[in-house]
Amino acid sequence: MSKKKNFRVEENETIDDCLERMKREGYMPVRRIEKPLFEERKENGETIHIPIDREIVFEGKIMT
Template identity: 55%
Template sequence: MAKKRKERFEVGEKETIEQCLERMKLEGYQPVRRIEKPIFEERKINSNKEYVPVKQQIIFEGLLVEGEQ
């Protein structure tokens, strides 16, 4: 089965960015874009709802290296 030309790789909960980039390299992909999304938590203070950022989700978009197809 042929690999997809573009693939997304999410940095895991206990994984470092360096480990994610190494995993991409082992699968034959080169990072071309980094996406960061904030994860919010809803908290009630008195009768008001507030959305507080809890953590950051990091996703790398990888492009298949030519020789890996």
């Protein structure tokens, strides 16, 4: 088992579900990373980026 592993909050999964999955696999969260997800649209000849969602990833460290 590696000492660090990233856990992505999957679609139709709550943050608590993801944290419970980490615990079952023997990891504890040490960092939370949020990345915005954008949709690209063209309006009036310009490309604009509209935020549509976010991706949440937890970095887990193995529990000893």
